[in-house]
Amino acid sequence: MLEIKPLSRLDATARAPGSKSYTQRAMIIAALAEGESRLRDVLVSEDTELLAAALRALGASLRIDGQDMIVAGTAGRIKRPSRPIHLGNNGTALRLLAGTVSLGEGPFVLTGDRRLCERPLKPLLEALAALGVKSDTDGGLGYPPVTIAGGSLKGGKVILRDIESSQYVSSLLIAAPFAGADTTVVLEGEIPSLPYVALTTETMEAFGAGVLSNGCGRYAVKSSQRYRGRDCRIEGDATSASYFFLAAALVKGRVRVDNINPRTRQGDIGFLEILERLGCEVRRGENHVEVRGRELPGGEMSFDLGAMPDLVPTLAVLCAVRPGRSLIRNVAHLRLKECDRLVALVTELRRTGIDAQELPDGISIAGGKPRGAAIETYNDHRIAMSFAILGLAVPGMKITGENCVGKSFPGFWTELDGLYGNEPGHGKD
Numbered sequence: 419m420l421e422i423k424p425l426s427r428l429d430a431t432a433r434a435p436g437s438k439s440y441t442q443r444a445m446i447i448a449a450l451a452e453g454e455s456r457l458r459d460v461l462v463s464e465d466t467e468l469l470a471a472a473l474r475a476l477g478a479s480l481r482i483d484g485q486d487m488i489v490a491g492t493a494g495r496i497k498r499p500s501r502p503i504h505l506g507n508n509g510t511a512l513r514l515l516a517g518t519v520s521l522g523e524g525p526f527v528l529t530g531d532r533r534l535c536e537r538p539l540k541p542l543l544e545a546l547a548a549l550g551v552k553s554d555t556d557g558g559l560g561y562p563p564v565t566i567a568g569g570s571l572k573g574g575k576v577i578l579r580d581i582e583s584s585q586y587v588s589s590l591l592i593a594a595p596f597a598g599a600d601t602t603v604v605l606e607g608e609i610p611s612l613p614y615v616a617l618t619t620e621t622m623e624a625f626g627a628g629v630l631s632n633g634c635g636r637y638a639v640k641s642s643q644r645y646r647g648r649d650c651r652i653e654g655d656a657t658s659a660s661y662f663f664l665a666a667a668l669v670k671g672r673v674r675v676d677n678i679n680p681r682t683r684q685g686d687i688g689f690l691e692i693l694e695r696l697g698c699e700v701r702r703g704e705n706h707v708e709v710r711g712r713e714l715p716g717g718e719m720s721f722d723l724g725a726m727p728d729l730v731p732t733l734a735v736l737c738a739v740r741p742g743r744s745l746i747r748n749v750a751h752l753r754l755k756e757c758d759r760l761v762a763l764v765t766e767l768r769r770t771g772i773d774a775q776e777l778p779d780g781i782s783i784a785g786g787k788p789r790g791a792a793i794e795t796y797n798d799h800r801i802a803m804s805f806a807i808l809g810l811a812v813p814g815m816k817i818t819g820e821n822c823v824g825k826s827f828p829g830f831w832t833e834l835d836g837l838y839g840n841e842p843g844h845g846k847d
Contacts, residue, residue: 420820422809428671430837432662434654434678436461438826439614441652442469442510443621446518446592449478451491451625453647460487460652464825469511475499491647494596496522502563505530507756509537510585516542516566517589520551521596524568535562537754541578542586548576573597573641580607582751588618594639595627605635610724610751613685620683624650656684658827660732661803663689663709665837667698667736668811670711680707686726692733716741724748731804734763738772740785747780757796766793766805790814799825806834
Protein backbone atom coordinates (compact mmCIF):
# COMPACT_ATOMS: atom_id res chain seq x y z
CA MET A 419 0.00 0.00 0.00
CA LEU A 420 1.34 3.40 -1.01
CA GLU A 421 0.51 6.55 0.98
CA ILE A 422 0.50 9.79 -1.00
CA LYS A 423 1.81 12.87 0.77
CA PRO A 424 -0.05 16.12 0.03
CA LEU A 425 1.71 19.02 -1.68
CA SER A 426 1.75 22.49 -0.13
CA ARG A 427 2.65 24.03 -3.49
CA LEU A 428 3.27 22.83 -7.03
CA ASP A 429 5.65 24.23 -9.64
CA ALA A 430 7.15 21.36 -11.59
CA THR A 431 7.89 19.66 -14.89
CA ALA A 432 6.99 16.08 -15.84
CA ARG A 433 7.50 14.01 -18.98
CA ALA A 434 4.86 11.93 -20.72
CA PRO A 435 5.87 8.42 -21.80
CA GLY A 436 5.33 7.19 -25.34
CA SER A 437 1.72 6.76 -26.41
CA LYS A 438 0.37 3.28 -25.67
CA SER A 439 -2.13 3.58 -28.50
CA TYR A 440 0.44 4.62 -31.09
CA THR A 441 3.01 2.13 -29.80
CA GLN A 442 0.72 -0.89 -30.11
CA ARG A 443 -0.56 0.09 -33.55
CA ALA A 444 2.95 0.76 -34.82
CA MET A 445 4.24 -2.54 -33.40
CA ILE A 446 1.56 -4.58 -35.17
CA ILE A 447 1.87 -2.74 -38.48
CA ALA A 448 5.68 -2.92 -38.38
CA ALA A 449 5.36 -6.66 -37.70
CA LEU A 450 3.25 -6.96 -40.87
CA ALA A 451 5.60 -4.77 -42.92
CA GLU A 452 8.27 -5.67 -45.42
CA GLY A 453 11.72 -4.97 -43.99
CA GLU A 454 12.88 -3.48 -40.72
CA SER A 455 11.40 -0.61 -38.71
CA ARG A 456 12.78 1.50 -35.90
CA LEU A 457 10.10 2.78 -33.54
CA ARG A 458 11.59 5.64 -31.53
CA ASP A 459 10.54 6.54 -27.97
CA VAL A 460 8.20 3.57 -27.68
CA LEU A 461 6.30 2.83 -24.51
CA VAL A 462 7.75 -0.22 -22.77
CA SER A 463 5.08 -1.43 -20.36
CA GLU A 464 3.23 -4.58 -19.35
CA ASP A 465 0.80 -4.24 -22.26
CA THR A 466 3.43 -3.62 -24.92
CA GLU A 467 5.60 -6.47 -23.63
CA LEU A 468 2.64 -8.85 -23.87
CA LEU A 469 2.04 -7.66 -27.43
CA ALA A 470 5.73 -8.04 -28.32
CA ALA A 471 5.68 -11.65 -27.12
CA ALA A 472 2.57 -12.30 -29.22
CA LEU A 473 4.13 -10.80 -32.36
CA ARG A 474 7.29 -12.87 -31.87
CA ALA A 475 5.10 -15.96 -31.68
CA LEU A 476 3.59 -14.90 -35.02
CA GLY A 477 7.02 -14.71 -36.68
CA ALA A 478 8.18 -11.11 -36.26
CA SER A 479 11.44 -10.13 -34.58
CA LEU A 480 11.28 -7.37 -31.95
CA ARG A 481 14.06 -6.06 -29.73
CA ILE A 482 14.70 -2.99 -27.60
CA ASP A 483 17.62 -0.71 -28.50
CA GLY A 484 17.86 2.04 -25.89
CA GLN A 485 14.63 4.07 -26.15
CA ASP A 486 13.75 2.46 -29.47
CA MET A 487 12.24 -0.81 -30.67
CA ILE A 488 13.59 -2.57 -33.75
CA VAL A 489 11.01 -4.66 -35.59
CA ALA A 490 11.79 -7.04 -38.44
CA GLY A 491 8.50 -7.58 -40.24
CA THR A 492 6.89 -10.66 -41.73
CA ALA A 493 5.63 -9.04 -44.97
CA GLY A 494 2.19 -10.27 -43.93
CA ARG A 495 3.23 -13.92 -43.75
CA ILE A 496 1.99 -14.84 -40.29
CA LYS A 497 3.36 -17.96 -38.60
CA ARG A 498 1.09 -20.24 -36.61
CA PRO A 499 2.36 -20.55 -33.02
CA SER A 500 2.47 -23.90 -31.28
CA ARG A 501 0.42 -22.71 -28.30
CA PRO A 502 -2.32 -20.18 -27.50
CA ILE A 503 -1.33 -16.52 -27.46
CA HIS A 504 -1.84 -15.18 -23.93
CA LEU A 505 -2.46 -11.44 -23.72
CA GLY A 506 -2.99 -10.88 -20.00
CA ASN A 507 -5.57 -8.10 -19.72
CA ASN A 508 -4.50 -6.28 -22.89
CA GLY A 509 -7.83 -5.66 -24.59
CA THR A 510 -6.31 -3.53 -27.36
CA ALA A 511 -3.93 -6.30 -28.37
CA LEU A 512 -6.71 -8.89 -28.28
CA ARG A 513 -8.91 -6.94 -30.67
CA LEU A 514 -6.20 -5.73 -33.02
CA LEU A 515 -4.62 -9.18 -33.26
CA ALA A 516 -7.96 -10.82 -34.07
CA GLY A 517 -7.78 -9.16 -37.48
CA THR A 518 -4.03 -9.68 -37.83
CA VAL A 519 -4.05 -13.45 -37.30
CA SER A 520 -6.79 -13.84 -39.91
CA LEU A 521 -3.99 -13.32 -42.46
CA GLY A 522 -2.19 -16.54 -41.52
CA GLU A 523 -3.00 -20.22 -41.82
CA GLY A 524 -4.43 -21.10 -38.41
CA PRO A 525 -5.88 -22.07 -36.17
CA PHE A 526 -4.81 -19.24 -33.83
CA VAL A 527 -6.03 -19.12 -30.25
CA LEU A 528 -6.17 -15.75 -28.48
CA THR A 529 -6.78 -15.72 -24.75
CA GLY A 530 -5.83 -13.90 -21.55
CA ASP A 531 -6.59 -13.57 -17.87
CA ARG A 532 -10.05 -13.79 -16.32
CA ARG A 533 -11.01 -10.17 -16.92
CA LEU A 534 -9.91 -10.27 -20.56
CA CYS A 535 -12.11 -13.31 -21.08
CA GLU A 536 -15.09 -11.22 -19.91
CA ARG A 537 -14.55 -8.60 -22.63
CA PRO A 538 -16.75 -9.04 -25.72
CA LEU A 539 -15.50 -9.81 -29.23
CA LYS A 540 -18.68 -10.91 -30.95
CA PRO A 541 -19.26 -7.83 -33.19
CA LEU A 542 -15.68 -8.03 -34.44
CA LEU A 543 -15.90 -11.78 -35.10
CA GLU A 544 -19.17 -11.27 -36.98
CA ALA A 545 -17.51 -8.57 -39.09
CA LEU A 546 -14.56 -10.85 -39.83
CA ALA A 547 -17.01 -13.59 -40.80
CA ALA A 548 -18.61 -11.21 -43.31
CA LEU A 549 -15.12 -10.80 -44.80
CA GLY A 550 -14.61 -14.57 -45.02
CA VAL A 551 -12.84 -15.38 -41.73
CA LYS A 552 -14.09 -18.30 -39.61
CA SER A 553 -13.79 -18.18 -35.84
CA ASP A 554 -15.16 -19.86 -32.75
CA THR A 555 -15.54 -19.10 -29.06
CA ASP A 556 -16.55 -21.33 -26.16
CA GLY A 557 -20.28 -21.86 -26.49
CA GLY A 558 -20.39 -19.39 -29.37
CA LEU A 559 -20.91 -16.54 -26.90
CA GLY A 560 -18.28 -14.23 -28.38
CA TYR A 561 -15.86 -14.03 -25.44
CA PRO A 562 -12.22 -15.18 -25.33
CA PRO A 563 -10.63 -17.59 -25.68
CA VAL A 564 -11.26 -17.23 -29.41
CA THR A 565 -10.02 -19.56 -32.13
CA ILE A 566 -9.53 -17.95 -35.55
CA ALA A 567 -9.05 -20.18 -38.58
CA GLY A 568 -7.26 -17.55 -40.67
CA GLY A 569 -6.08 -17.65 -44.27
CA SER A 570 -9.35 -16.45 -45.77
CA LEU A 571 -9.67 -12.66 -45.52
CA LYS A 572 -11.46 -12.05 -48.81
CA GLY A 573 -12.46 -8.39 -48.33
CA GLY A 574 -15.77 -6.78 -49.21
CA LYS A 575 -18.13 -4.50 -47.32
CA VAL A 576 -18.97 -4.76 -43.65
CA ILE A 577 -21.25 -2.61 -41.46
CA LEU A 578 -20.59 -2.05 -37.76
CA ARG A 579 -23.53 -0.63 -35.82
CA ASP A 580 -23.66 0.61 -32.20
CA ILE A 581 -20.47 -1.19 -31.19
CA GLU A 582 -18.86 -0.87 -27.76
CA SER A 583 -15.27 -0.41 -29.01
CA SER A 584 -13.67 1.47 -31.89
CA GLN A 585 -10.88 -1.11 -31.74
CA TYR A 586 -13.09 -3.40 -33.84
CA VAL A 587 -12.77 -0.86 -36.64
CA SER A 588 -9.01 -0.55 -36.23
CA SER A 589 -8.61 -4.33 -36.28
CA LEU A 590 -10.38 -4.63 -39.63
CA LEU A 591 -8.53 -1.70 -41.17
CA ILE A 592 -5.04 -2.89 -40.17
CA ALA A 593 -5.61 -6.28 -41.83
CA ALA A 594 -7.48 -4.92 -44.88
CA PRO A 595 -4.48 -4.20 -47.18
CA PHE A 596 -3.82 -7.96 -47.30
CA ALA A 597 -7.41 -8.94 -48.16
CA GLY A 598 -8.21 -10.62 -51.45
CA ALA A 599 -10.37 -7.67 -52.55
CA ASP A 600 -10.94 -4.06 -51.53
CA THR A 601 -12.48 -3.62 -48.09
CA THR A 602 -15.06 -1.05 -47.00
CA VAL A 603 -16.01 -0.54 -43.36
CA VAL A 604 -19.20 1.44 -42.67
CA LEU A 605 -20.05 2.74 -39.20
CA GLU A 606 -23.62 3.37 -38.07
CA GLY A 607 -25.10 4.47 -34.75
CA GLU A 608 -23.01 5.11 -31.62
CA ILE A 609 -19.27 4.42 -31.92
CA PRO A 610 -17.23 5.24 -28.79
CA SER A 611 -13.62 6.43 -28.81
CA LEU A 612 -13.74 7.28 -32.52
CA PRO A 613 -10.55 9.43 -32.45
CA TYR A 614 -8.58 6.20 -31.99
CA VAL A 615 -9.54 5.13 -35.52
CA ALA A 616 -7.79 8.26 -36.79
CA LEU A 617 -4.64 7.10 -34.95
CA THR A 618 -4.93 3.78 -36.76
CA THR A 619 -5.34 5.27 -40.24
CA GLU A 620 -2.52 7.74 -39.58
CA THR A 621 -0.18 4.89 -38.61
CA MET A 622 -1.24 2.75 -41.57
CA GLU A 623 -0.51 5.61 -43.94
CA ALA A 624 2.88 6.23 -42.32
CA PHE A 625 3.80 2.64 -43.22
CA GLY A 626 2.53 2.99 -46.81
CA ALA A 627 -1.09 1.78 -46.81
CA GLY A 628 -3.70 4.39 -47.69
CA VAL A 629 -7.20 4.60 -46.20
CA LEU A 630 -9.93 6.59 -47.91
CA SER A 631 -12.52 8.12 -45.57
CA ASN A 632 -15.46 10.38 -46.29
CA GLY A 633 -15.41 11.70 -42.72
CA CYS A 634 -18.88 10.27 -42.12
CA GLY A 635 -18.08 6.78 -40.90
CA ARG A 636 -17.00 5.14 -44.16
CA TYR A 637 -13.48 3.75 -44.62
CA ALA A 638 -12.17 2.13 -47.80
CA VAL A 639 -8.89 0.22 -48.12
CA LYS A 640 -7.50 -1.00 -51.44
CA SER A 641 -6.23 -4.57 -51.51
CA SER A 642 -2.70 -5.49 -52.64
CA GLN A 643 -1.20 -2.63 -50.64
CA ARG A 644 1.77 -3.49 -48.44
CA TYR A 645 3.27 -1.97 -45.35
CA ARG A 646 6.94 -1.03 -45.64
CA GLY A 647 9.39 -0.82 -42.76
CA ARG A 648 10.31 2.69 -41.71
CA ASP A 649 11.83 4.86 -39.01
CA CYS A 650 9.14 6.60 -36.97
CA ARG A 651 8.85 8.40 -33.65
CA ILE A 652 6.07 7.57 -31.19
CA GLU A 653 4.29 10.60 -29.76
CA GLY A 654 3.94 11.14 -26.04
CA ASP A 655 0.80 9.75 -24.43
CA ALA A 656 -1.97 12.30 -23.91
CA THR A 657 -3.77 10.07 -21.39
CA SER A 658 -0.67 9.70 -19.21
CA ALA A 659 -0.05 13.45 -19.43
CA SER A 660 -3.57 14.10 -18.12
CA TYR A 661 -2.61 13.00 -14.60
CA PHE A 662 -0.12 15.86 -14.32
CA PHE A 663 -2.59 18.32 -15.81
CA LEU A 664 -4.97 17.09 -13.09
CA ALA A 665 -2.30 17.74 -10.45
CA ALA A 666 -2.08 21.40 -11.45
CA ALA A 667 -5.86 21.77 -11.32
CA LEU A 668 -6.20 20.09 -7.91
CA VAL A 669 -3.30 21.83 -6.16
CA LYS A 670 -3.83 25.14 -8.01
CA GLY A 671 -0.22 25.08 -9.10
CA ARG A 672 1.77 24.92 -12.32
CA VAL A 673 2.87 21.80 -14.20
CA ARG A 674 4.64 21.65 -17.54
CA VAL A 675 4.45 18.29 -19.31
CA ASP A 676 7.14 17.65 -21.90
CA ASN A 677 6.95 15.17 -24.78
CA ILE A 678 3.33 15.95 -25.55
CA ASN A 679 2.07 17.33 -28.85
CA PRO A 680 -0.87 19.68 -28.18
CA ARG A 681 -1.97 19.18 -31.82
CA THR A 682 -2.00 15.38 -31.58
CA ARG A 683 -4.83 13.33 -33.04
CA GLN A 684 -5.12 11.50 -29.72
CA GLY A 685 -8.63 12.23 -28.51
CA ASP A 686 -7.59 12.56 -24.86
CA ILE A 687 -5.84 15.86 -25.57
CA GLY A 688 -9.41 17.21 -25.40
CA PHE A 689 -9.02 17.16 -21.60
CA LEU A 690 -7.21 20.49 -21.97
CA GLU A 691 -10.40 22.11 -23.27
CA ILE A 692 -12.29 20.77 -20.25
CA LEU A 693 -9.67 22.25 -17.94
CA GLU A 694 -10.01 25.61 -19.67
CA ARG A 695 -13.77 25.37 -19.22
CA LEU A 696 -13.08 24.80 -15.52
CA GLY A 697 -10.98 27.95 -15.25
CA CYS A 698 -7.46 26.57 -15.67
CA GLU A 699 -4.87 28.40 -17.76
CA VAL A 700 -3.41 26.24 -20.55
CA ARG A 701 -0.34 27.15 -22.57
CA ARG A 702 0.45 25.01 -25.60
CA GLY A 703 4.04 24.80 -26.85
CA GLU A 704 5.68 22.96 -29.73
CA ASN A 705 6.08 19.68 -27.85
CA HIS A 706 4.88 20.54 -24.36
CA VAL A 707 1.82 21.77 -22.49
CA GLU A 708 1.72 23.88 -19.33
CA VAL A 709 -1.32 23.99 -17.05
CA ARG A 710 -1.90 26.43 -14.19
CA GLY A 711 -4.73 25.64 -11.79
CA ARG A 712 -7.30 28.21 -10.67
CA GLU A 713 -10.45 28.22 -8.53
CA LEU A 714 -12.94 25.73 -9.96
CA PRO A 715 -16.38 27.10 -10.88
CA GLY A 716 -19.45 25.84 -9.03
CA GLY A 717 -22.90 24.80 -10.16
CA GLU A 718 -24.14 21.84 -12.17
CA MET A 719 -22.06 20.89 -15.21
CA SER A 720 -22.28 18.06 -17.73
CA PHE A 721 -19.40 16.46 -19.63
CA ASP A 722 -19.69 14.15 -22.66
CA LEU A 723 -16.61 11.90 -22.60
CA GLY A 724 -17.69 9.45 -25.30
CA ALA A 725 -14.64 10.36 -27.39
CA MET A 726 -12.17 10.08 -24.49
CA PRO A 727 -13.43 7.45 -22.03
CA ASP A 728 -10.01 6.81 -20.49
CA LEU A 729 -10.22 10.33 -19.03
CA VAL A 730 -13.31 9.53 -16.94
CA PRO A 731 -11.34 8.56 -13.80
CA THR A 732 -9.18 11.68 -14.19
CA LEU A 733 -12.17 14.00 -14.55
CA ALA A 734 -14.15 12.20 -11.84
CA VAL A 735 -11.40 12.92 -9.30
CA LEU A 736 -11.39 16.60 -10.30
CA CYS A 737 -15.18 16.75 -10.03
CA ALA A 738 -14.90 15.36 -6.49
CA VAL A 739 -13.42 18.68 -5.35
CA ARG A 740 -15.44 20.99 -7.64
CA PRO A 741 -18.37 22.62 -5.84
CA GLY A 742 -21.56 21.50 -7.52
CA ARG A 743 -22.99 18.48 -9.30
CA SER A 744 -21.07 16.97 -12.23
CA LEU A 745 -22.55 14.58 -14.78
CA ILE A 746 -20.14 12.50 -16.86
CA ARG A 747 -22.12 10.99 -19.73
CA ASN A 748 -21.92 8.76 -22.82
CA VAL A 749 -19.44 6.29 -21.30
CA ALA A 750 -21.52 3.17 -20.65
CA HIS A 751 -18.80 1.08 -22.34
CA LEU A 752 -16.50 1.74 -19.34
CA ARG A 753 -18.15 -1.28 -17.75
CA LEU A 754 -16.06 -3.38 -20.16
CA LYS A 755 -12.61 -1.98 -19.32
CA GLU A 756 -9.92 -3.44 -17.02
CA CYS A 757 -12.67 -3.38 -14.42
CA ASP A 758 -16.20 -1.98 -14.38
CA ARG A 759 -14.89 1.56 -14.08
CA LEU A 760 -18.27 3.14 -13.37
CA VAL A 761 -18.90 0.90 -10.37
CA ALA A 762 -15.28 1.27 -9.24
CA LEU A 763 -15.35 5.05 -9.40
CA VAL A 764 -18.65 5.34 -7.54
CA THR A 765 -17.42 2.94 -4.84
CA GLU A 766 -14.08 4.67 -4.30
CA LEU A 767 -15.46 8.21 -4.43
CA ARG A 768 -17.96 7.23 -1.75
CA ARG A 769 -15.06 5.81 0.25
CA THR A 770 -13.61 9.34 0.32
CA GLY A 771 -16.93 10.77 1.51
CA ILE A 772 -18.10 12.08 -1.86
CA ASP A 773 -21.66 11.42 -2.99
CA ALA A 774 -21.47 9.62 -6.34
CA GLN A 775 -24.17 7.75 -8.24
CA GLU A 776 -24.00 5.42 -11.20
CA LEU A 777 -26.05 6.50 -14.24
CA PRO A 778 -27.10 4.30 -17.17
CA ASP A 779 -24.41 5.92 -19.32
CA GLY A 780 -22.03 7.42 -16.76
CA ILE A 781 -21.81 8.83 -13.23
CA SER A 782 -23.10 11.73 -11.17
CA ILE A 783 -20.76 13.36 -8.64
CA ALA A 784 -21.68 15.89 -5.95
CA GLY A 785 -18.38 17.67 -5.32
CA GLY A 786 -17.20 18.64 -1.88
CA LYS A 787 -14.25 17.99 0.40
CA PRO A 788 -12.94 14.43 0.00
CA ARG A 789 -11.23 12.77 2.94
CA GLY A 790 -8.29 10.39 2.87
CA ALA A 791 -9.01 6.71 2.35
CA ALA A 792 -7.41 3.41 1.36
CA ILE A 793 -8.34 3.17 -2.31
CA GLU A 794 -8.99 -0.19 -3.95
CA THR A 795 -7.63 -0.08 -7.51
CA TYR A 796 -9.24 -3.29 -8.90
CA ASN A 797 -5.94 -3.90 -10.72
CA ASP A 798 -6.86 -0.91 -12.91
CA HIS A 799 -4.00 1.44 -13.72
CA ARG A 800 -6.26 4.42 -14.38
CA ILE A 801 -8.05 4.14 -11.04
CA ALA A 802 -4.65 3.96 -9.28
CA MET A 803 -3.13 6.99 -11.01
CA SER A 804 -6.20 9.22 -10.73
CA PHE A 805 -6.67 8.71 -6.99
CA ALA A 806 -2.92 9.02 -6.39
CA ILE A 807 -3.10 12.52 -7.86
CA LEU A 808 -6.08 13.27 -5.61
CA GLY A 809 -3.73 12.47 -2.72
CA LEU A 810 -1.63 15.52 -3.63
CA ALA A 811 -4.53 17.68 -2.42
CA VAL A 812 -6.20 15.38 0.13
CA PRO A 813 -4.25 14.10 3.16
CA GLY A 814 -4.36 10.41 4.04
CA MET A 815 -4.86 8.96 0.56
CA LYS A 816 -3.49 5.42 0.24
CA ILE A 817 -3.31 3.34 -2.94
CA THR A 818 -3.52 -0.46 -2.76
CA GLY A 819 -2.13 -2.57 -5.58
CA GLU A 820 -0.05 0.35 -6.80
CA ASN A 821 2.06 -1.78 -9.16
CA CYS A 822 -0.86 -2.00 -11.61
CA VAL A 823 0.36 1.27 -13.16
CA GLY A 824 2.92 -0.86 -15.01
CA LYS A 825 0.22 -1.72 -17.53
CA SER A 826 0.57 1.67 -19.23
CA PHE A 827 2.97 3.91 -17.27
CA PRO A 828 5.74 2.05 -15.39
CA GLY A 829 7.51 5.32 -14.59
CA PHE A 830 4.46 6.96 -13.04
CA TRP A 831 5.63 6.88 -9.43
CA THR A 832 9.02 8.31 -10.40
CA GLU A 833 7.37 11.16 -12.30
CA LEU A 834 5.02 11.74 -9.37
CA ASP A 835 8.01 12.05 -7.03
CA GLY A 836 9.39 14.72 -9.33
CA LEU A 837 6.40 16.95 -8.57
CA TYR A 838 7.55 17.39 -4.98
CA GLY A 839 10.74 19.30 -5.73
CA ASN A 840 12.54 19.58 -2.39
CA GLU A 841 9.53 18.28 -0.43
CA PRO A 842 9.48 14.63 0.66
CA GLY A 843 7.57 12.46 -1.83
CA HIS A 844 5.15 9.62 -1.39
CA GLY A 845 6.17 6.79 0.88
CA LYS A 846 5.18 3.22 1.58
CA ASP A 847 3.35 2.29 4.75
